[in-house]
Amino acid sequence: MAKTQHQKAILNYLSDGQKTKAQIVNRFKSWYYSNSNKHIGDVLSRMVNAKMITRIKKGVYSLPEPLKDSETTFKGQPSLF
DSSP, X not given: OOOXXXXXXXXXXXXXXXXXXXXXXXXXXXXXXXXXXXXXXXXXXXXXXXTSSEEEETTEEEOOOOOOGGGXXXXXXXXXX
16 A cells, blocks of 8 residues: 555654654644644544554554564464464
């Protein structure tokens, strides 16, 4: 999935740890003329749905944790490596 410039900026901002929605909005509010809270919230929701970021709890976001080996295989299927 192609990432927009806004999504890339948010991913870069989250690279040093989890952030609240308020912190993200405050950092990137210049992207939108009005109602930046709603528009950035929409971007965050789309990113969560696309599994680009993880919602830790309401209003707190981070990058997703890397998958463990046990999560990459299906039950009864041998691992290739």
